[in-house]
Amino acid sequence: MASITLHNLGKLYAGGSRAVGDVNLDIADGEFIVLVGPSGCGKSTLLRMVAGLEEISEGEVRIGDRVVNKLEPAERDIAMVFQNYALYPHMSVRQNLAYGLKNRGTPKAEIERRVNEAAEILQIGPFLDRKPRALSGGQRQRVAMGRAIVREPAAFLFDEPLSNLDAKLRVAMRLEIKQLQKRLATTSIYVTHDQLEAMTLADRLVVLNGGKVEQIGTPLEVYRRPASAFVAGFIGSPAMNLIDSRAVPHLPGTAHAGMVGIRPEDLTLAPDGPIEMQVLAIEELGAQRLVHGTTGGEKLTIALPPEGSIPDSLRLSYRPDALHLFDRKTGKRIN
Amino acid sequence: MKRTIFNSQLLPWLLLAPQLAITFIFFLWPAAQAIRQSFLRQDAFGIRTTFVGFENFQRLLNSPEYLNSLQVTAVFAVSVTLLSMGFALILAVAVDRMIRSSRIYTTALVWPYAVAPAVAGILWWFIFNPTVGIMPYVLGQLGYNWNHISNPGDAMTLVVIASAWKQISYNFLFFLAGLQAIPNSLREAAAIDGAGPVRRFFDITFPLLSPTTFFLLVVNIVYAMFDTFAVIDTTTRGGPAQATNILVYKVYFDGFVGQNMGSSAAQSVFLMLIVTVLTVIQFRFIEKKVAY
Numbered sequence: 001m002a003s004i005t006l007h008n009l010g011k012l013y014a015g016g017s018r019a020v021g022d023v024n025l026d027i028a029d030g031e032f033i034v035l036v037g038p039s040g041c042g043k044s045t046l047l048r049m050v051a052g053l054e055e056i057s058e059g060e061v062r063i064g065d066r067v068v069n070k071l072e073p074a075e076r077d078i079a080m081v082f083q084n085y086a087l088y089p090h091m092s093v094r095q096n097l098a099y100g101l102k103n104r105g106t107p108k109a110e111i112e113r114r115v116n117e118a119a120e121i122l123q124i125g126p127f128l129d130r131k132p133r134a135l136s137g138g139q140r141q142r143v144a145m146g147r148a149i150v151r152e153p154a155a156f157l158f159d160e161p162l163s164n165l166d167a168k169l170r171v172a173m174r175l176e177i178k179q180l181q182k183r184l185a186t187t188s189i190y191v192t193h194d195q196l197e198a199m200t201l202a203d204r205l206v207v208l209n210g211g212k213v214e215q216i217g218t219p220l221e222v223y224r225r226p227a228s229a230f231v232a233g234f235i236g237s238p239a240m241n242l243i244d245s246r247a248v249p250h251l252p253g254t255a256h257a258g259m260v261g262i263r264p265e266d267l268t269l270a271p272d273g274p275i276e277m278q279v280l281a282i283e284e285l286g287a288q289r290l291v292h293g294t295t296g297g298e299k300l301t302i303a304l305p306p307e308g309s310i311p312d313s314l315r316l317s318y319r320p321d322a323l324h325l326f327d328r329k330t331g332k333r334i335n
Numbered sequence: 336m337k338r339t340i341f342n343s344q345l346l347p348w349l350l351l352a353p354q355l356a357i358t359f360i361f362f363l364w365p366a367a368q369a370i371r372q373s374f375l376r377q378d379a380f381g382i383r384t385t386f387v388g389f390e391n392f393q394r395l396l397n398s399p400e401y402l403n404s405l406q407v408t409a410v411f412a413v414s415v416t417l418l419s420m421g422f423a424l425i426l427a428v429a430v431d432r433m434i435r436s437s438r439i440y441t442t443a444l445v446w447p448y449a450v451a452p453a454v455a456g457i458l459w460w461f462i463f464n465p466t467v468g469i470m471p472y473v474l475g476q477l478g479y480n481w482n483h484i485s486n487p488g489d490a491m492t493l494v495v496i497a498s499a500w501k502q503i504s505y506n507f508l509f510f511l512a513g514l515q516a517i518p519n520s521l522r523e524a525a526a527i528d529g530a531g532p533v534r535r536f537f538d539i540t541f542p543l544l545s546p547t548t549f550f551l552l553v554v555n556i557v558y559a560m561f562d563t564f565a566v567i568d569t570t571t572r573g574g575p576a577q578a579t580n581i582l583v584y585k586v587y588f589d590g591f592v593g594q595n596m597g598s599s600a601a602q603s604v605f606l607m608l609i610v611t612v613l614t615v616i617q618f619r620f621i622e623k624k625v626a627y
Contacts, residue, residue, distance in 0.1 A: 100528035
């Protein structure tokens, strides 16, 4: 178990293109950090740099009190769970779990003990002598987790481990990963493009865009006070409405901002509200109802309780502190 | 696929006829002839032919020359297979690590396959020619007196190299395709699991290549035993002192040069049996044992 520090971390490819730049992050011992962003934002590259699978071109990675820049992946005392699980197909589950320990010269009895312990935690005991191809997606996922935990490493690295599972299993495994990490209290870095996964798992989120850190914070901090228009639009479902302030000139206090953001759930129906909305489509989600439309030519979505009928035109109101204001050029938050 | 229903029995048979005719005239008929001939013996002038039962086979199995040829073939086939597969695997592993120049190398490495066996034989015959070749000169500098015309070991080495060289391209292509089918994340996972490059190769890469390796093993043995006639014929002609007289070459030599048709036919039948066994092994095992 250890803390991890990323200092001015950057990745430049041979052609001169930049994948990641200027990442600074202090991860406390036992903390669960989620790197989240759209595809191509550099989150996997960042993780692979920590793992040692990708060369570090700028800055420093520290695990515990060691700078690991020049160390081989095996020497960094980390374990990684891959998106496609990367189980060794020709080895039984038991051999898969034991491989890393065997390579490190762990005594046989100790390997046996740790494998059985991990198998019990993950409930994969009955499959220990099967080959990975005889397992379902969820079971393979557990074996991949097991391979990480038998090593008792300083940190777990997860590279989109749930994206190959179906939706229902994904929700179940998400919860299990969370509980497991709490129980083992091992420092973890988890990469995902799914903002819901990020919100539910993270102690702290790191939102990345174009190889740059947009915001670091707890899920609620990021949700309540997104640091930029990008974060505002990326975190939260349904996504926050981002409206050009020129489309709503009558809203007080928005004149100096380029963009006005307001979450669909922060808008309420009010007969004398300041915003007028033309309704285009309604989505029934059961627990709530999403109404899509326009105001002043800009798209707008609101989340309402699923009651009553919706007329073609609505008037909406909001709490003043629910407005998020962003600079037009930089996209940075200004209120 | 679209299924067609024929109204009469005639048309489907007519459509199949050309293929069946070719199979029958060029494959089944000669094979049957060889089997028939293997039970017959002609006198020295080809006037009288008598039925001798299994005597041709018996004589073969009691003939030191034939047993020698069996042994030579085994040594030859195993050497060619190991040499060509070994080199091909090394080259494939090297090319698999390249990112930008791999296509150029792949293309260059495939060229030897386009060279006809006879040409390959002559090529190596010149390179190793004791009088004008470059290799005997180099070996001479190192203190080794190369002469494949009189030295059985040298002769065997020459035909093995010439035959293996031609097959490397083929093996290389299959190994490369096999390597590229192995997900990179497996090797990365092994690296994190503390396995160095050599260990990764033997623990992960090589076992995952085993279906390819087994397929190539059978193909290469078949190649070495049956497709290397031209190499032998253009270099050593089975000599010196029977040292490179592999089974296929002996069939030709005894039948067409020695004019002993009965014995040659019996040898052909043995070869047919060997091919059959190899084919059965290939189909039996390739799906079961080696799959992971």
